[in-house]
Amino acid sequence: MPSKKYHHGDLKNSLIQAGVEILSKEGLGGLSLRKVAARAGVSHSAPYAHFKDRQALIAAISTEGFKKLYTALEAAVLQHADDPRQQLIEGAWSYVQFAMHNIDTFKIMFSGTLEKEKEYPAFVEISRKTFGLVVDVVQACQNAGVLRSASPELMSVSIWGQIHGIVSLALEGQISHGVLDRYSVRDMILFAIDQSAIG
Amino acid sequence: MPSKKYHHGDLKNSLIQAGVEILSKEGLGGLSLRKVAARAGVSHSAPYAHFKDRQALIAAISTEGFKKLYTALEAAVLQHADDPRQQLIEGAWSYVQFAMHNIDTFKIMFSGTLEKEKEYPAFVEISRKTFGLVVDVVQACQNAGVLRSASPELMSVSIWGQIHGIVSLALEGQISHGVLDRYSVRDMILFAIDQSAIG
């Protein structure tokens, strides 16, 4: 239950929102508790009423990011409910889109910035839920004969890993120019999925 | 050319080494210029004679990591010079091993900690070289009929991405327990490679 109207009125969400904005404008390096507090118009240690420490704020921002990602994934999946192959392709694409449009949020979600994720149940829960969605799509593809019938979870890790890896390497600038000049990221994703697809 | 014998005697490498050690013991959060300087036995701003700023030190540590990774990859490749399939498998495995034994170094190499990698030519060069090695192995596999004959670079991005993605998700704790209980990371890698391999 979020607080109703204290001195500030739902400061917690304001801080998260301020954090997201600073993150997208200045990157992780520019994200500080004091700056977040200032942007929300409160004193430098007001955040401690809502977040145990800096890590807790980052956990909250990451959790928010996962909710957004989950929503995007779910939308793509629902939009192609009758075509598992399209679910896989557009689901993957929405994953890529999210990463590219929320670069720094994506990074804190998946780059070890958060050190003890197990201490944040909301974070664990939403990321578990997200993986569950991937497994569902993979399973639908297997039932439809689009993907081979191996362990759905192993297949999910394999495919999710592939999408995730390509996006990560691209964001990191690790994909050489020779490749990026000739192929778009979408090309790479389609190619990757084709690799796993049946004939 | 590294310096020979000044006040300290090759302080630059000592700082990098100290950085690597602190990184592996305290993680990225514990890595500070001042701590590195102290560990090398010099004053708090001695590092500025060798590194423009904190980012430059991180770049140097990352570069060192890439050299180590490249060496490991190369060893695996040379050891199976007569069997491209084994080159791919053991090369991938050495990649995984490196990541798991040098977790924090791996993270700073691939997790956007380094913000303007283009400003560090040595870093760019060694990572380019590493990708080149991957392409070579993939091409050998294609010539041997182990992998399909698509664009080698696209195939390389796809396979490298897959290995990289699985490792990243595993390190991040994003692979659910239900999966990790039943399969080792090696299982996942082998499965992933089998996906791309021909029949």
Place this chain on the structure above:
DNA sequence: ACACTATCTTGACACTGTCAAGATTTTGAC
């Protein structure tokens, strides 16, 4: 009405990256 708790402010501390000024040592030109 009143104790209680959540929320927020003020002030402090140690630690950080970075810069400027100066001291010291090595190098290179002569």
Place this chain on the structure above:
DNA sequence: GTCAAAATCTTGACAGTGTCAAGATAGTGT
């Protein structure tokens, strides 16, 4: 070899950071 120039290192300072303690303020439940 001499000596100016450059590289290396120290000392001291500054602003910004996360975090804690003590107190002020405002809603809560009885």
